[in-house]
Amino acid sequence: MGGIDILKKIAKSVLYFIETAHTRVKWELNAWWLFLTTMILKKCAYGPFTGEFGHLLGHNLPFISYLHSKGVKIHFCGLEIHTPFFIDENGDPTVDKYISIRDFYAERAPSCNSADVPNDVKALTREFITKSKQALSPYWNNENHEYYFYFFRWWVLRNRFIKVYDLSKTYKTNEENSVVIFPRKWNANFPSQTLVQLKNNGEAWDYFEVSKCASKFFDKVYVIGHPVFCEVNFSSFDNVEVLLIADNSLILEKCCNSKLIISQHSGSVYLGEYTNTPVLIIYKGSRSIGNIEITQQFKQGLGTRHEFKYAFNFEEIENHLKQI
Incomplete structure (x- = not known):
């Protein structure tokens, strides 16, 4: 040159x-x-x-x-x-x-x-x-x-121009021994960005097995979320209730009433600061979650009611649930 x-x-x-x-x-x-x-x-x-x-x-x-x-x-x-x-x-x-x-x-x-x-x-x-x-x-x-x-x-x-209202003061109706699971699927808007989504969200989980695992530790398991953004190929069973709905009032109520929210690395993980509910992020494929440090920064801005917890396989999910 x-x-x-x-x-x-x-x-x-x-x-x-x-x-x-x-x-x-x-x-x-x-x-x-x-x-x-x-x-x-x-x-x-x-x-x-x-x-x-x-x-x-x-x-x-x-x-x-x-x-x-x-x-x-x-x-x-x-x-x-x-x-x-x-x-x-x-x-x-x-x-x-x-x-x-x-x-x-x-x-x-x-x-x-x-x-x-x-x-x-x-x-x-x-x-x-x-x-x-x-x-x-x-x-x-x-x-x-x-x-x-x-x-x-x-x-x-x-500039900390941030305010997060505690929505549990409105939507909490009961103190349940329950857990909410968001069975996220990839955004169809990015078919050409498979590797980016794989890095950020991890591999797909078998949410039937995740639900069955959680059902051993809670009286009720809610598999919940907007139907467009959820990947569920099973119906309600035993103490597991599948609620694929766009009714955010009901979703907020279930989150506020529950002891834990389980989600892959997605926007749902921010819900815990609004509903005063701990969040377990499950990630499959490696122990390095893409862009999690950015999510952490914005989550810290929202508040520190509960710190994120993480699980990278079924054994770690089960060990976390045993401690609740």
Whole structure:
């Protein structure tokens, strides 16, 4: 490689650094301007949120709850099935107005903070965006993936603009000797990223065997979750109840009433901080969980009611359950 080629590469790298730094400064200034005007005016619009469960619990909901805790009236657009999460510890709504989007997950899989939504949903979200941009209130629009994924969620964490309401104060109805199992399956939106999902989520578990193992230690085992995101090929048996539903009120109730949540490395692991329930992360294939350190950072931001526990095979699952 000649000297001119090396200089071209250096110049290209310097230019990239300048452009990246300029973008991040612009993002930082924009976020702080939105935040300050939101705090002054005590109102804002936020959304639409059409993304993954973990991005709701890990990044969007805690920021919205923080704004609510500061007296901000929020005009929000998101999925109707997520409304049970938008309450405080008194059971009061955390948003002033909730524009509901139907559950389209059986048609289109979410990716990160958004989804390629069906046309009828797109018409609704476009209307929300247009009206929010035309209004005089601050508007938190996280449609830009680069802005949201690489800046906004870290900005929220860095500045501790986070509030997690203890939803067990509303949804806990009983003290059960029970466990909740989320039988997660891979996101169909990433068929070309099999290795990435394998690294992050681990190999597939036999959830019949996981449930049978748990049934020896609990009076009730709930195999639960949204049917689109669950992999279950068995029905209820003995003290194991299979509840593949999109009713998050019931899912929250079962989590709040139970002594443990079992899940692969997915967005469901954040639930424990909301329901005041310990979480056991099960991972199959190795003892190195992809991106777990990032999940840990965001989980610490949500709170430390319970630290994650881990199991990498059936023997470790059983040993953990024996101690509860």
